[in-house]
Amino acid sequence: MIKMKDVWKTYPNNVKAINGINISIDKGEFVYVVGPSGAGKSTFIKMMYREEKPSKGEIFIGDTNIGKVKERQVPYIRRKIGVVFQDFRLLQQLTVYENIAYALEVIEESRDVIKRKVMDVLDIVQLKNKARSYPSELSGGEQQRVAIARAIVNSPELLIADEPTGNLDPDTAWEIMDILDDINHRGTTIIMATHNKDIVNTIKKRVIAIESGRIVRDEVRGNYGYET
Incomplete structure (x- = not known):
């Protein structure tokens, strides 16, 4: 469902956020994205819903190369992608x-x-x-x-959750995870960036670890792997 082929992202100040990532995520998967602060997780996530464009390489959501999509078409692409943020962003x-x-x-x-x-x-x-x-x-x-x-x-076929439990107390965080797990079992692919070690180590899913803009670990039913 999602493919990244030799994806790089360099910001105007010459900061390299993503360095040659290749990854494939299948329909229906639940994937945690972990790593230290400043590792490139947010950029990795944002490129999937075209908040950021890759400097080099290709990103496919289904058959669509979203890096090549014209700006006026971006809202139509996002209709197939749900995004949940740490700070809720309700009106x-x-x-x-x-x-x-x-x-x-x-x-x-x-x-x-x-x-x-x-x-x-x-x-x-x-x-x-x-x-x-x-x-x-x-x-x-x-x-x-x-x-x-x-x-x-x-x-949406894809739900991207960027630190969805980051502002919540532990009990409430588990309630949110139960809901996300239920949504995943209904067929929605979920990609979740998180620093919550307990959740990752308890609710076992695929873990992609990013450091210095590179994927350093990709494990089925993996652990968090960092001190918190």
Whole structure:
């Protein structure tokens, strides 16, 4: 589903963030991306949803070389990719329902389809009773669940989670992992950048470790491998 072929990323200040990465991730996999701060994890993740473009090499999502996609086509590519961030990024003036519905309104779905899809994903993240609440009325864990619901409401083939438990207490982090694991079992490919050693070592998945912009370890059911 995802292929990187000899991918390099150099920023304008001549900082090399990614150095010749080759990787393949199959449909339906759950992959942790780990490594020390400044290793290149964020750049690795951002290139998958075209927040960043590779300086050299090719990145394929399915049959699409996203490095070659024109800027006006990027929003259409992102409809197939859900992204969850550490800081939630919810619209504070909108209710939970409206935050999720917004992702469907921009692609001009009908009102009936929007209502059905929003309530379906709220069921998945166990927040149907919070549909009319505002983000300020929710706990951090609840806000992250809303963010996940928004990311999957378009039924993306790929969900990218960038430190999704980073701002959460341990108990809430485990609840979020249960939801992500459930989404993965429904067929969505998940790539998750994380510093959470306990989660990686307990919920065994494929582990890709990045250091100095290079993949130094790629293990099925791997361990975190770093001190925290």
